[in-house]
Amino acid sequence: MPVELASLAALAALPFDEVIDVRSPAEFAEDHVPGAISLPVLSDAERAKVGTIYVREDRFLARKVGAALVARNAAAHLEGPLASRGGGWRPLVYCWRGGQRSGSFASILQQVGWRADTVAGGYKAYRALVSRALYEEQVPHRIVLIDGGTGTAKTHLLDALAEAGEQVVDLEGLANHRGSNFGGLGEQPAQKGFESRLAAELVALDPARPVFLEAESNAIGRILLPPSLWKAMRAAPVVVIEAPVAARAAHLTRAYPDLVEDAALLRERIDALRPYQPAERIEAWHALAREGRFAALAEGLIEHHYDRRYKHALRGERAPVATLRLDDLDAASLRAAVPQVVAAAAREATPRT
Numbered sequence: 480m481p482v483e484l485a486s487l488a489a490l491a492a493l494p495f496d497e498v499i500d501v502r503s504p505a506e507f508a509e510d511h512v513p514g515a516i517s518l519p520v521l522s523d524a525e526r527a528k529v530g531t532i533y534v535r536e537d538r539f540l541a542r543k544v545g546a547a548l549v550a551r552n553a554a555a556h557l558e559g560p561l562a563s564r565g566g567g568w569r570p571l572v573y574c575w576r577g578g579q580r581s582g583s584f585a586s587i588l589q590q591v592g593w594r595a596d597t598v599a600g601g602y603k604a605y606r607a608l609v610s611r612a613l614y615e616e617q618v619p620h621r622i623v624l625i626d627g628g629t630g631t632a633k634t635h636l637l638d639a640l641a642e643a644g645e646q647v648v649d650l651e652g653l654a655n656h657r658g659s660n661f662g663g664l665g666e667q668p669a670q671k672g673f674e675s676r677l678a679a680e681l682v683a684l685d686p687a688r689p690v691f692l693e694a695e696s697n698a699i700g701r702i703l704l705p706p707s708l709w710k711a712m713r714a715a716p717v718v719v720i721e722a723p724v725a726a727r728a729a730h731l732t733r734a735y736p737d738l739v740e741d742a743a744l745l746r747e748r749i750d751a752l753r754p755y756q757p758a759e760r761i762e763a764w765h766a767l768a769r770e771g772r773f774a775a776l777a778e779g780l781i782e783h784h785y786d787r788r789y790k791h792a793l794r795g796e797r798a799p800v801a802t803l804r805l806d807d808l809d810a811a812s813l814r815a816a817v818p819q820v821v822a823a824a825a826r827e828a829t830p831r832t
Contacts, residue, residue: 481599482571487608487682495571495596501584502574502602510671512573512605513679518556520549520580542579549583557591566592573598573605606671609678613705619686620646622711623824626694626799627720629785630727630777632808633693635734636720636820639813645821646690648680656700673702681708689824716800716827718820722808728777730808739773752784800827 484490490512498515500507503526507517521529525548533541570588572595574580581597588595598604625633634651641647651657653676655667668676684690694717697704704712722730738745749764760783767776801823805812 481597483599484604484608487612487678490605490608491679491682493571495569497568497570499570499572499584500574500602501572501580506575506602508672509669510606510675511602513675515573516560518560518584520552520574520584521545522552525552545579546583549580550587553584553587557587564593569594569596571596571598573601576601576603609671609674612678612681613674613707616707618681618707618711620681620684620690620711621686621688621824622715623689623691623820623827624694624712624715624717625691625720625820626717627722628727628781629789630731630734630781630808631720631722631805632730632734632813633720635730635808635810636813636816637691637693639810639817640691640820642814643817643821645817646684646688648677648684648690648692650677650692650695650704651699653677653680654699654702656702667700667702670702674705677705677708689821691820691824716824717798718823719799719802720805720816721802722805724778724781725774726806726808727781728774731777731781732773742768755788756784800824 482493498512499518500511500515501518501520502511503519503521503523504517505523507515507519511517529541529545529548532544570585570593572581572585572588578601581601585595585597600607625636627633634649634657637647637649653668654673667673681690692712692715695704695712697709732739738748745768746765749761749768752764753761760779764776764779767773767779801819803816803819805816
């Protein structure tokens with residue numbers, strides 16, 4: 480009997496040992512249920528082949544060719560990734576719409592003796608839940624933003640909050656992108672994949688407690704923040720971090736060791752600022768990089784690029800509820816700042832009389 484997905488929270492509570500995505504590798508790469516394993520019953524090329532036969536030749540022939548390919552791939556999975564699964568193992572299987580691919584594979588697993596079930600509506604049903612949570616419904620969590628200039632260790636402060644047991648969502652981590660030009664653009668997930676990760680994190684958090692996020696624009700690299708979260712962030716209280724330029728520069732040299740160690744990469748990142756900075760300043764920064772004066776380079780970037788370019792960086796629509804002035808941004812200083820951040824969030828949540 481296919482399992483109906485009533486909510487994202489219900490999905491996490493289902494009594495299955497493993498979730499199996501039998502869609503093609505390309506479908507899985509774009510997005511999948513967090514934690515699912517990929518056991519495609521048709522490769523990308525095989526799926527295209529069956530689809531072409533279905534549309535251009537004969538539907539019955541397409542089903543026959545597809546069945547043979549599914550059986551062949553299922554055998555490889557049974558002899559490979561599933562060979563160690565015991566008799567009590569219980570998998571949940573899904574495909575695109577909860578139809579032939581998942582049904583065929585689940586049937587084979589059931590014949591082995593495993594209590595396999597499928598997802599009613601497949602991935603499309605799951606995706607509808609994610610879309611509803613992030614595009615239609617109001618985010619139920621009490622969001623608190625951490626803001627500050629470039630180099631104020633906002634991400635590391637989030638880490639310190641998480642270590643202290645506070646609820647944190649690292650949006651840049653989920654998007655695999657560290658905001659500034661010097662943070663760089665990694666291999667970002669697809670938009671849908673990011674949203675699945677985000678929805679899974681949010682549904683696991685307690686709405687009665689604050690959730691700390693770094694203040695962001697509505698885009699992190701190529702990823703767009705979904706409207707429900709963006710609306711909540713726009714109205715969220717903001718805690719601002721301030722620190723001396725020297726402390727911020729020291730933090731940047733610690734935070735981006737790859738740039739310090741890779742001269743070619745550092746040259747590339749400095750050159751990327753040419754549209755925004757005069758040529759003589761760019762050359763002066765290149766000279767500092769060649770001389771290994773990275774702290775001085777970071778100070779120049781903060782003063783002449785980041786602070787000027789992002790001086791209106793507060794993304795919330797409300798005035799800051801607290802401003803924390805830290806003399807240093809090392810791990811000990813950030814841990815010491817955690818109670819002040821938590822207290823500011825608690826004050827904001829207390830009804831005023």
